Amino acid sequence: MSISECTDKPLDLSPVAAMVADRAPFSEGDVIDALQDMQTRYGYLPRAAMDEMARLSGVPVARLYGVATFYSQFHLQPHGRHAVRVCRGTACHVRGAAGILSAISRHLGIEDGDTTPDMQFSIESVACLGTCFLAPVMLVDDQYYGNLTSDKAVATLKRIQARDGAPNAAAQPAAQKGSAPCPP
Amino acid sequence: MSAMNTPIEALQIRRREAIASHPRRAVRICCTGCRALGALEVHAAFEAELAAAGLTRDVALIKTGCQGVCAGAPVIGIDPEGILYLGARPEDVPEIVRTTLLGGNVVERLCFRGADGPLPKRSAIPFFAAQNQIVLDRCGRIDPTRIESALAAGAYAMLEQALTTMDPEAVIRAITASGLRGRGGAGFPTGRKWGFARAAAGDVKYLVCNADEGDPGAFMDRAVIEGDPHAVLEGMLIAAYAIGARHGYVYVRAEYPIAIEHLHIAITQAREWGLLGGNILGLGMDFDVAIKAGAGAFVCGEETALLASIEGKRGQPRPRPPFPAQSGLWGKPTNINNVETLANVPAILRMGAERYAGMGTPTSKGTKIFALAGKVAHTGLVEAPMGVTLRELVYGIGGGVRKGRAFKAAQMGGPSGGCVPARYLDLPIDYESVKEVGAIMGSGGLIILDENTCMVDIARYFMDFCAKESCGKCAPCRIGTTRMLEILQRICAGEGQPQDVDKLEALAYQVKKNSLCGLGQTAANPVLSTLRHFREEYMEHIALKQCRASVCSGLMESPCSHACPAGVDVPDYLTLAAEDRYAEALAVVQMRNPLASVCGRVCDHPCEHRCRRGDMDEPLGIRDIKRFVTDTVAAPWRPPEPWSERETQRRVAVIGAGPAGLSCAYFLRFFGHRVTIFESLPEPGGMLRVGIPAYRLPVERLKLDIDFILSTGVELKLNAPVENLDALFDAGYEAVFLGVGAHESAPLKGIDTAAPGVLDGVRFLRDVTFGKVSGPLGRTAVIGGGNVAIDAARSALRLGAEVTVVYRRTRAEMPAYPEEIEAAEHEGIALVFLAQPTGVVDDHGRVTALRCVRMEPGAADASGRRQPVARTDSAFQIPCDTVISAVGQKVAARDAWGLRLTPHGTYETDPAALATSRDRVFAGGDCVRGPSSVVQAIGDGQRAAGSIDKLFGGTGKLPDNLKLSRSRYAAQSEEPATRPRPPLAALAGRTASFDEVVATLGDGAARCEARRCLRCDLEKTCQ
């Protein structure tokens, strides 16, 4: 994804100050927490905000990037409004997680790790959601969905699309399986 | 709190109050794990319904953590009755309130399904009966977000006891005496660890709770924190007291939002109640806890990497020593325990170290929590004493493998662990025993793998995981895992090289030896353990391009056609059948299998066992649809369209007109070679003719297939036994295929089939075919549990006998097709299990009874099946006039042919080409495999035809499948649907003749059934 950060609105950096001040005296031990806050606030880790945090906290910006790039939770690019986390853990794997992931990526027209052009969804496969007993599983934002089939997973996304009133709610069902009623 | 009370007295008062206000009538809904199936909606429905019924005051509605039987989500417990409801939806709630809470009755449809009907009471459910819940005692009972609820159930009582009656050394002594070992994986003795931390110099010490449950497929820690966070906090407090720590951290995975939330609430409430912070309970102890949310890195489960992460750095491990106990967080002494270990601590003090140590095995004490997942029927959270066996966990508690499939292995220990195969089902599980068989206990994740799981794919999966999660600090791990992954990917894609397995093994040992931290040192374990126990699966992928579980998509178009030994393009013909294009559907089958009518009736349908639809509701009735097609398209049938017009004039002799020989002849004609079949019997068909009774396979249907095969120009010689292979070569045949089957019965000790009244099963069936059974059979005892035994029994019944089948194992282990066993029983045949015949009782040459002993399941063999052993003093007799022995078949191998045999007495061949030890002689079917299936024989014939074509300079490749239904069928649906059962002939009259029992599906039913196909083949081409 290459989404330019130079949007018309400049990024509001004022919340960064609180992220640092709340942890005074800010030490290296606070870096992960603070970055988690930043990601919650902006949805990703904007470059300008990282610079600002480095300036205010005195932690070198290289340190911040070192941490941000190490952990899979952090994104340096804007992510979609809804995070679709599809489990690829062992229990889900043996019960068909690959099929769920491919159905979702076909439905949204994006690959694992990418974001839809309208910024509505990001797909992210994760190692385990601790819901292995209902495999295969996905977590959309903070709602878990278990015992999935491809149909159920896609229907869930369609419900969210309908709720959000997204223009492409039913658009581009790229090579999607038909679900027309049985002809007589 | 009155000013006069000490903090301890105040706590006791509040505890008493909490107990007093504890409701008797309660509805407990799991609102953590079960959220994934709508538990919160069910809870809301209860709230509304209780209010409407005016019950809000009388019934406590409690949101609990995990109640264990997670497969039944959402789980609802109703007390004081102890009722458990599973899988309720909000629409069911009014009925529950009406029927159970008001009416005092049970809603049976929501109960656990036991073997003999619904089990409403939690205590009666086998899932719980075999458990021993010490650590999980409160989990699923209390409301984890209300400290009162935990206090009423005894939380923090052990903290109080430790602080008031024990000094820190005494606590450490107790934990040491209990034998508690770290539950996070390595199993280091917890008491010793605490001792090191206590002894370490320095007044600032840290205590860390590792809740970074990184093993995919493990959820014990999540469940404990979400369901009873106070157990963890109490354990931490006692640990902190023992080692003298004032600061604690809980490092939780970010993927566990509910766990973080519940822990946060618990910490806040514990602080309010004076259980955390300064001067705890007024006893001078200071301790506080902070939560650190992980940010997604598996390596952080490793101690030193975890500490680096808490310090806000990249989570990279560092070499030890120094160990964290000397130099941990910010260089200070640090003690790290995992969630379950800490939750054990209060339980140990409560029951006493000695009693705790009384549970388990000599080296591993106490209980272990297992996360039961994968292909097991009842997934969930299980706590059982150490030393429990896999069999108890999977079959006792877990209710067996899902869909009645065969158990293949249990994956233990995640990416650092390995796969424990069926042969170790009876191994008592503890740290040492699991290690010995090539896995590790790990944190207790137990993923059950069935026959539809590919072990090479599992190895590839874990290597992919480790390669991605390798932190990159050391080269052996970073590069080694990537190289291993490349090899595994190659093998799964069908591009494996013969030397790959050795390369993989060598790399695995290097990575294991040279990596810096635990991640790398254990990353090769899944590879090594699958190589150790499932090497033949690797070999099949490489040499035969076969994935026996039909998983590796690179090797196949669809799981069903890959599972078919003949390689029939199943999805294509199903779709054609759904579109009423029956003649084309038949042509698609006949491209790979000329015995379509036969297989439509008697195939053991490996395709259906691998059908993906089977994971959703039921597998497609592939065999029934095939039969429908063959019964619908009018004969005579012409060979399918791309039939080669080529004639090579090269001559091949096929010995045996059974399924292997017929198939080989047919495909040789495809390649244009001239074929003569030599059959020793007066009629063609082999076992299809003389082994399978007409009520299963009518002679006319068999004839239809044989005529079709002969119509391609095959010459057939009947009553033509071949004594000498040289004579064939002398006569101008350039290659020979042997498909002579296994027509001799295996002997059984004590049963002499030459004696009067004692018959040999295979011969009996042949005599039935040719109308040669003389005299009444009377009461007949049939020995055996395979298809021959059931065929003999049902045939004898049709000849007027009164039949009993005697089998030495249990019903579930009978190798005969389940539908055949059912039909036999239905027709009035008695079945006696766990009985081993030892001899025949006769009275002057007349059989009067079969002598038997009772058997019981003993130790497991290599396949995990328990070998039956005789019970002492259990001899008994079954009165009878005739005995038929059908305990197996063997090959009547001819020495004169000069071919090498296997130890089993079958012809030795190389699996890829099916070439025997003699040049230009090939073999297949039962005479190579021992008694096997019709479709295996057909597949072998096809494969051998290819080998012979290659011998003659051809490509050996059959034309591609027809692909007549290129379009995706629009009406397919994942909506649950049951598969139609073909009608059966009425019982009355059925057993008096050899008329066919099973009828053809109606065309509506067949068409509709065909539409359930998910078209996995297109799934793949679309990706």
Ligand code: FES
């Ligand atoms: S493996 Fe998917 S939730 Fe654990």
